[in-house]
Amino acid sequence: MxxxxxxxxxxxxxxxxxxxxxxxxxxxxxxxxxxxxxxxxxxxxxxxxxxxxxxxxxxxxxxxxxxxxxxxxxxxxxxxxxxxxxxxxxxxxxxxxxxxxxxxxxxxxxxxxxxxxxxxxxxxxxxxxxxxxxxxxxxxxxxxxxxxxxxxxxxxxxxxxxxxxxxxxxxxxxxxxxxxxxxxxxxxxxxxxxxxxxxxxxxxxxxxxxxxxxxxxxxxxxxxxxxxxxxxxxxxxxxxxxxxxxxxxxxxxxxxxxxxxIPWLGVMSDDLDSITTARLGRSGTILSEISADGPADVAGLEVGDVVVSIDDSPISSATSLVVALRSREVGDSVTISYIRDGAQRVTTTILGNRP
CATH class of the missing domain: 2.40.10.120 (Thrombin, subunit H)
Structure with a gap:
């Protein structure tokens, strides 16, 4: 969620x-x-x-x-x-x-x-x-x-x-x-x-x-x-x-x-504030919680990472992340683009079923 x-x-x-x-x-x-x-x-x-x-x-x-x-x-x-x-x-x-x-x-x-x-x-x-x-x-x-x-x-x-x-x-x-x-x-x-x-x-x-x-x-x-x-x-x-x-x-x-x-990534996230958005030069959603052994954890994502896209879907807010996940299916492989320490990175994972 x-x-x-x-x-x-x-x-x-x-x-x-x-x-x-x-x-x-x-x-x-x-x-x-x-x-x-x-x-x-x-x-x-x-x-x-x-x-x-x-x-x-x-x-x-x-x-x-x-x-x-x-x-x-x-x-x-x-x-x-x-x-x-x-x-x-x-x-x-x-x-x-x-x-x-x-x-x-x-x-x-x-x-x-x-x-x-x-x-x-x-x-x-x-x-x-x-x-x-x-x-x-x-x-x-x-x-x-x-x-x-x-x-x-x-x-x-x-x-x-x-x-x-x-x-x-x-x-x-x-x-x-x-x-x-x-x-x-x-x-x-x-x-x-x-x-x-x-x-x-x-x-x-x-x-x-x-x-x-x-x-x-x-x-x-x-x-x-x-x-x-x-x-x-x-x-x-x-x-x-x-x-x-x-x-x-x-x-x-x-x-x-x-x-x-329900496709599940295993994260909690929040919208970026205006200062962070300006500093990064783009919008996204910042991860605030990671479920242990969930898809995000397995993919190496960490609290504080800023997710900016799922496959070809740009992520501008926490709700847009939810919407992007809803368009997928349980078991789908997804590519996640995120920013950590100012650098953009990419990882992949398999979506689970929401507990």
Whole structure:
């Protein structure tokens, strides 16, 4: 895990338009030699800015069939949350915090059907969880392209926290598409989408485009008063979402193996201050901790080294290091360029799986 520093400043004045919501997740089960052929999985990708003249109600109508209410029981206490069907074979994507330590989980569709759900796996670090249900004749969500999100674009936040038939919606404006979020207990979320909205409050939900494509899953950790978004100036009621691209990548790995497989270098790092950046003549991230016998340790990296690139990916901050690692796979060989004692050096290592 990597600590990160400042992120891009929030440019903008509020705009209130909309985007569709609903994030759903479902993935193929691993098929053995004697298993029947897997069911066909339907996952659609669309651009974020096409067919952009839908009303809020039209966007909600598009997303509604793919969003589910999640009811959990913990010690006799019932809680609710929101999930999204991301594949048509019954897998649902939600937050880790929504289902962690639950005694039972129930999924309720917007057409009134319900079914028990099994927690396939949880990634607590990134606040992502995958559920499996036996529901049939369900529709998977259309997934948007978050790579092209720009500050000032409008989106729609949607939640089924309070009602499965009457979703809570909020028009939001994108403030930043790569924010670091620090929350209570040392939790840090990287590369988050920040969206400023109305005073409508809800704990979790999905972020949608104005075409009804799911763009992200809102985390409840930003609702904590101790949570801070480093490097940005956030308006009241700013919410933070994990991009659907990364959430689905993690979810797919959970479905395949039961656990999240996240490329891991085995370091903690911080952003450079302005003086160090000026002295080096370039940006990077300075290593503050090295995990014993981890990939970085094996490669000979030391505390105080400044990482400036991973393969062909320039590193300008701790969060950019996290993003660069996310684009790789566990077991990949990577070349790391770093500065030690004023001299640039190069080393290689094999990425592990994050503990």
């Amino acid at each position: 990597v600590r990160s520093g400042p992120s891009v400043l929030l440019p903008l004045a509020l705009i209130a338009l909309v985007l569709g919501s609903g994030l759903t997740l479902a993935a193929l089960s691993v098929v053995g030699a004697f298993d029947p052929p897997p069911a066909r999985i339907v996952v659609e990708k669309i651009e974020t800015n096409t067919d952009a003249n839908l009303t809020t109600s039209e966007v909600v109508d598009r997303v509604r069939p793919t969003v589910v209410r999640i009811e959990t029981t913990r010690g006799g206490v019932v809680s609710s949350g929101t999930g999204v069907i991301y594949r048509s074979d019954g897998y649902v994507l939600t937050t880790a915090d929504a289902v962690a330590r639950a005694d039972s989980v129930l999924v309720i569709t917007t057409d009134g059907r319900s079914a028990p759900a099994r927690v396939v796996g949880i990634d607590f670090t990134d606040d992502i969880a995958v559920l499996s249900t036996n529901l049939t004749d369900i529709e998977s969500a259309v997934l948007g392209n978050t790579d092209e999100l720009e500050p000032g674009e409008t989106v729609l936040a949607l939640s089924l926290d309070t009602s499965v038939t009457d979703p809570i919606t909020s028009r939001e404006v994108i403030a930043d598409s790569s924010r670091r979020l620090d929350a209570i207990g040392g939790s840090t979320l990287h590369d988050m989408i920040a969206a400023a909205g109305t005073e409508t409050r809800f704990d979790d939900g999905v972020m949608c485009s104005d075409t009804g494509a799911v763009l992200g899953i809102f985390t409840t950790r930003a609702a904590d008063p101790t949570a801070t978004a480093n490097g940005g100036v956030d308006l009241p009621n700013t919410r933070f979402a994990t991009s659907i691209d990364y959430a689905v990548k993690v979810a797919d790995s959970i479905v395949r193996s039961g656990v999240a497989r």
